[in-house]
Amino acid sequence: ILNVEQSPQSLHVQEGDSTNFTCSFPSSNFYALHWYRWETAKSPEALFVMTLNGDEKKKGRISATLNTKEGYSYLYIKGSQPEDSATYLCAPSYNTDKLIFGTGTRLQVFP
Amino acid sequence: AAGVIQSPRHLIKEKRETATLKCYPIPRHDTVYWYQQGPGQDPQFLISFYEKMQSDKGSIPDRFSAQQFSDYHSELNMSSLELGDSALYFCASSLATGPYGVTDTQYFGPGTRLTVL
Numbered sequence: 001i002l003n004v005e006q007s008p009q010s011l012h013v014q015e016g017d018s019t020n021f022t023c024s025f026p027s028s029n030f031y032a033l034h035w036y037r038w039e040t041a042k043s044p045e046a047l048f049v050m051t052l053n054g055d056e057k058k059k060g061r062i063s064a065t066l067n068t069k070e071g072y073s074y075l076y077i078k079g080s081q082p083e084d085s086a087t088y089l090c091a092p093s094y095n096t097d098k099l100i101f102g103t104g105t106r107l108q109v110f111p
Numbered sequence: 112a113a114g115v116i117q118s119p120r121h122l123i124k125e126k127r128e129t130a131t132l133k134c135y136p137i138p139r140h141d142t143v144y145w146y147q148q149g150p151g152q153d154p155q156f157l158i159s160f161y162e163k164m165q166s167d168k169g170s171i172p173d174r175f176s177a178q179q180f181s182d183y184h185s186e187l188n189m190s191s192l193e194l195g196d197s198a199l200y201f202c203a204s205s206l207a208t209g210p211y212g213v214t215d216t217q218y219f220g221p222g223t224r225l226t227v228l
Contacts, residue, residue: 101201101219 006090006102013080014110020076021105023090027071035064035075036089038104047075047088080109113137115204115220123226124192132187132223136204140218142166143185145177146201148222157200160185189225197227 005024013019023033035047048057053068061078077084087104116135124130136143145157156169160179171177174192179185183204189196203219 103218 004102006105010106012108017080018078019080020074021088023073023102025071025092027068029094030068031093033066033073034091038087038089082109082111085109115202115218117202117220117223121224125228126192128192130189130225132200134185134202134220136183137218140204140206142205143179144203145187148199192227194227197225199224
């Protein structure tokens, strides 16, 4: 059973704070890691797809890094805004397109 | 710990047939969600139920219907299957703590892989 862990489970920050989450996953047979942003009542929004060790992706104020050898990824949000409030899911895949989702990090940004 | 159970894990159907996917949420969870993930695509939210009532609806075709039963398990019914319905269907469950429960941590089942030939 593949175990994908994300930490922390929930996070409350003030507007303007920077924050980061961790996704840990088995590195054996790793293929790709997906990060999703999941807002209330919306379908998950794909943020990044990362495949190579050392990859760093950026989208606006959000960035992510990947370490495939040790099996972890960090997601960073710079200057959090209330609209960043969402659940952030990581989902690695292992040689298939089937995604193994973590339980998510629920971020709430207070004005 | 008990997890979300989906059945069957794999299903092969012919075009125009019907299929029923089942989801058994984690005990005491009152909310279930359905997602469709086509090959190479991001999971797409289909529909959700809270306390046996539909709480939200996404891009679910009219050929699909779903419900949540009194024991909180849910079934996704798919009729007149098309080749494009071939996908991995995830179910997730959660225990609602907020007004809509959608921001609660959602626990996904292993998914049902539907192949339409």
